[in-house]
Amino acid sequence: MTSDRIDIPRRSFLAGSLATVAGACPVAAQEESALPDPMCPRCGGIGRVPIGDAKPLVWMKGSPQPKWEAAIVGEQFCPICQSGKKASELIAEAKGWMEAALEKNKQWEERTGWKLGCVVTRQAVVHTQLTTIQARAVGQAIETLTLHLKLFTDSLLLASTHPDTLELMMLWEKPAWDQFRKVMEKLYTREQLGPSWASAQLYNAYDHINTPHTYETPKSINIRPPSCGAVFIVGRRQINLAANWHAPFWLVEGFSAYCDNVVHKINRWYTVYDVAIVPVGDWLVDAKKLSSEAKLRPWKEMMTRELRDWEALDHVQTMAMAAFLLESEPARFLKLLKRLRSGEEPVGALEETYKATTEELEQRCAKWLLARR
Ligand SMILES: [Zn+2]
DSSP states (O other), rough: OTOOBBBOOOHHHHHHHHHHHHHHHHHGOGGGSHHHHHHTTTTTTTSSOOOOOOOOOOOOOTTTOOOOHHHOHHHHOOOTTSTTTTHHHHHHHHHHHHHHHHHHHHHHHHHHHOEEEEESSSSSSSEEEOHHHHHHHHHHHHHHHHHHHHHHHTSTTOOOOTTTTTTEEESHHHHHHHHHHHHHHSSSHHHOOOOTTTHHHSEEEOOOSSEEEEETTTTTTHOOOOOOHHHHHHHHHHHHHHTTTTTTTHHHHHHHHHHHHHHHHSSOOOSSSSSOOOOOOOOHHHHHHHTTTOOSSSHHHTTOGGGGGOOOHHHHHHEEEEEEEEHHHHHHHHHHHHHHHTTTOHHHHHHHHHTHHHHHHHHHHHHHHHOOO
C-alpha cells in the first residue's frame, strides 16, 4: 500500500491563493442588508442552509441537463438572515456553476489535447480519463460525502464549494500524470505549484490549490476504487476552507480519513511523508481496539507530531479523534472550525469549544470509541 500517497503544498501558498479567490468574490458589490449575518444562529454566517431531503446530484457530461428546481440545488437561503431572497436566484446560480464546470472541462481538453469525461456534483467537478462507470462512482462518492456532512451538521460550512470553485483532475496511468504535470508547469510558476511539487512527481496525488490531481492504474484500482482519493481530497478541502486554512495538521488529516471512512466504511487513503505501511481497514474499529489496549498516544503528544514522524497508528488515531469531535457534538465541531478560522490557537480553541481539557476530551473519546458497535 505504498502507492496511496498524496502530497500537499504548504499552507503559505494555499493561503495566498485563497486570498485571491476571496478577493474576487462578488459579495462586496451587493447591498449591505443582503449579506448573511455572521452571528446568525441558523446558518452561522453562510447565508444558506442545506435542504434535508436533497437527492444526490451526479451529472455526466453529454447527458440531458438536470430538471432545475430547489431539490436539485440542494440548498436554500437562510430563513432567518436571508429571508427576502428568492429560490430562483439559487437555481440561476446552479446553472451558472454547471456551465462554468463544463467550460473548465473544455479548457482542460484544449490544454491537454485529451478527450476528458466530466462529472458534476453539487460541490465539485471532476475532469477525468476514467471510464464512465468509474467516473459516475466517483461522483456518487463525493455526493455521499457532502450530503453526509450537510445532514450531520445541518450546515453548509463543510460543503462550501461548488463545481466552479472546486475541480479535480483524475488521470489514468503514469504517462498521463507526467504529461499533466508538464501542462501545469506551463500554467504556473514553481512557487504557485508549491514547494513539494518536485517530490510529488513520485506520488499519485497532489492537492494543488486550483486543480488537485490524481492518477490510477490497473493495479491501484484492484486495491481500492478511485473514489477513495476523491473523497479524501474533497473532505480535506472542505475542512481547510471551513477553518480558512488554520486547522491543525492532525485535524485535517484525521478529518480527511474520516471522509474516506464515511463513504467506503474502510480506510484506504492517507497522506505520507515517507514510504510507510498504513493498515487498510475500518480505522474506527482499529482505534477502538487500540484504545481499549491503551495503545493510543496522549492527545497533547499526537497534536504536535510532524507528519514525517507519523506511524501507522497515528493515522488511525487522528481519524478517530476527528470522528469523535464531529460525531459526538457536530454543533461544537462547527464552532471549533469558526474559532480556528479567526486564528485562535488550536488547543485553546478546542478546550474552550468543548468546555473540557484535552485530557478530559481524550477520556471522552475513549468512552465514545468503546461504546461503538
Ligand atoms: Zn442566517
